[in-house]
Amino acid sequence: MLDADHPREACGVFGVWAPGEQVANLVFYGLYALQHRGQESAGMAVTDGRGVLVYKEMGLVSQVFDEPTLATLQGHLAIGHTRYSTTGGSRWENAQPAFKTNAAGGGIALAHNGNLTNTGVLAESLAAEAADGDGAGSALRSSSDTDVMAELLAREADLSLEEAIVRTMPRLEGAFSLVIMDERTLYGVRDRHGVRPLCIGKLPGGWVIASETAALDIVGATLVREVEPGEVVAIDSHGLRARRFAPPEPKLCVFEHVYLARADSTLGGQSVHQVRRALGAALAVEAPVDADLVIPVPDTAWSAAAGYAEASGIPFGEGLMKNRYVGRTFIQPSQTMRQLGIRIKLNPLREAIRGLRLIVVDDSIVRGNTTKAIVAMLREAGAREVHVRITSPPVRWPCFYGIDMPTRAELVASDLLTDEVASYVGADSLGYLSLEALTETAAPPGEGPDGLCTACFTGNYPIPVEAQVQGKELLEGLAPQR
Numbered sequence: 001m002l003d004a005d006h007p008r009e010a011c012g013v014f015g016v017w018a019p020g021e022q023v024a025n026l027v028f029y030g031l032y033a034l035q036h037r038g039q040e041s042a043g044m045a046v047t048d049g050r051g052v053l054v055y056k057e058m059g060l061v062s063q064v065f066d067e068p069t070l071a072t073l074q075g076h077l078a079i080g081h082t083r084y085s086t087t088g089g090s091r092w093e094n095a096q097p098a099f100k101t102n103a104a105g106g107g108i109a110l111a112h113n114g115n116l117t118n119t120g121v122l123a124e125s126l127a128a129e130a131a132d133g134d135g136a137g138s139a140l141r142s143s144s145d146t147d148v149m150a151e152l153l154a155r156e157a158d159l160s161l162e163e164a165i166v167r168t169m170p171r172l173e174g175a176f177s178l179v180i181m182d183e184r185t186l187y188g189v190r191d192r193h194g195v196r197p198l199c200i201g202k203l204p205g206g207w208v209i210a211s212e213t214a215a216l217d218i219v220g221a222t223l224v225r226e227v228e229p230g231e232v233v234a235i236d237s238h239g240l241r242a243r244r245f246a247p248p249e250p251k252l253c254v255f256e257h258v259y260l261a262r263a264d265s266t267l268g269g270q271s272v273h274q275v276r277r278a279l280g281a282a283l284a285v286e287a288p289v290d291a292d293l294v295i296p297v298p299d300t301a302w303s304a305a306a307g308y309a310e311a312s313g314i315p316f317g318e319g320l321m322k323n324r325y326v327g328r329t330f331i332q333p334s335q336t337m338r339q340l341g342i343r344i345k346l347n348p349l350r351e352a353i354r355g356l357r358l359i360v361v362d363d364s365i366v367r368g369n370t371t372k373a374i375v376a377m378l379r380e381a382g383a384r385e386v387h388v389r390i391t392s393p394p395v396r397w398p399c400f401y402g403i404d405m406p407t408r409a410e411l412v413a414s415d416l417l418t419d420e421v422a423s424y425v426g427a428d429s430l431g432y433l434s435l436e437a438l439t440e441t442a443a444p445p446g447e448g449p450d451g452l453c454t455a456c457f458t459g460n461y462p463i464p465v466e467a468q469v470q471g472k473e474l475l476e477g478l479a480p481q482r
Contacts, residue, residue, distance in 0.1 A: 010196060010260060010402040011096075011113040012037035014215055015079040015179035017186040017235045018206025024073035026219045027080035030208070031061045033215040034082055036262060037113070041095035044080035045109035046073040047183045052107030056081075056095040077186055079179040081111035084404060098150040103157035106182055108150060113211055114175035114196045114402040116145040117465050122171065123148050129155065145174075153180070165189060165232050169245040174463055175253075175401035177227070179209050185236040192246035193462060194229030195253050195401045195453055197267055200240070207235045212265040223266070250444070251453040251462045255403060257442040258392045259363040263303050268444030268451075273303045278441045279391040279433060280307025280361060287431025288312060289359060289387045295319030297362040297374065298346070304391040305361035319353045319360070319378065320346045342373040354382030361389050365421065366405060368412035372425040379426070388427040393435045394418070397459040405456060
């Protein structure tokens with residue numbers, strides 16, 4: 001990834017139950033709409049009622065699947081996944097969906113968005129069961145929490161998959177939005193905190209479960225509702241049914257609204273685009289500055305920059321052009337290209353910014369390196385002043401719930417004041433949005449700010465984490481856990 005100044009995305013999941021439709025094609029387009037959530041690997045599992053076929057590979061959705069491959073994936077039910085690694089390294093064995101065979105010989109496929117915080121404990125439990133001769137499933141093949149979850153389900157040999165899900169989910173700690181399938185039924189599951197999104201859509205002849213509503217739109221599905229925190233939904237020939245495995249304690253990740261989700265999605269009944277516009281407007285009130293032009297860092301800051309411009313009365317314009325064909329590639333750049341860095345992805349519109357005082361709106365600063373490069377690039381292109389405005393508070397704590405953020409020591413704002421960060425990135429000024437404004441704007445209707453996870457800003461982790469997880473040392477000063 002060239003952009004180290006934003007959190008690396010979570011993952012995208014998509015499932016379809018639609019007899020008579022080309023479900024593999026629907027999953028392909030659904031994953032294509034969710035490509036922003038993960039660019040390391042893609043895969044899908046399909047069934048015709050007799051067996052489950054899994055196909056997965058490293059790369060983008062369009063690199064993994066072509067028409068001949070999709071033509072071999074026939075059936076009435078399918079799930080898919082596009083991945084960015086959190087638990088488990090970036091290698092084929094950890095690509096999803098995960099597949100297991102239970103004691104009865106049936107197939108189980110599972111795709112996961114999120115991150116468990118007790119993977120090690122669960123893996124040790126599975127190993128102990130296997131050593132005692134009690135394990136009915138297959139051995140763990142990867143280091144991912146997804147493989148652990150699939151194995152737990154496979155070992156519930158005396159239960160239907162639905163009952164196995166209901167029994168197993170309370171054992172899991174952390175964030176998980178899942179699509180699961182066997183030869184007959186599609187399941188959607190969301191952890192009791194609802195940290196990661198998951199929604200249900202209706203097709204004329206079937207159903208869809210997806211990470212974001214934008215993926216429903218692309219396949220022509222109509223949004224029915226979100227999967228509730230602590231809920232399991234099942235879809236088969238009898239239609240849609242739902243049951244709870246835990247009481248809901250909503251803690252939707254606020255970064256979904258800030259950065260992760262597509263602007264054309266809705267979360268918690270709110271348009272992501274409208275929330276980002278409102279964040280930009282609030283930022284204009286909290287961090288005003290005299291300038292000639294407001295420009296976004298494309299693409300996720302477009303809505304916020306428009307909101308800032310409207311609220312401030314300063315014109316909105318383009319100042320950076322993004323190469324939208326820069327995705328994950330297996331061709332390593334030369335040393336010269338590495339030195340050019342962010343220019344591979346962004347290039348300034350020199351005539352549009354020369355001699356102007358700029359307000360550069362972005363959604364977050366993580367390490368600071370990319371922001372520093374952008375500021376330098378704009379100055380080289382002739383900008384007279386560069387004022388950076390961020391539509392979130394300083395990121396000071398790593399995420400353990402499905403977003404890849406660095407250790408606390410690598411977060412530029414972890415031990416620097418705002419003026420010091422401004423000096424580091426070379427900006428004339430820097431302004432962050434307050435936590436209060438962010439949570440008041442992004443909070444789902446009827447839930448209020450307490451319905452959001454803000455751990456990366458506050459260090460208050462709603463789901464307990466150990467002092468060292470995934471190499472992300474919390475160092476000293478861990479905030480109290482709630």
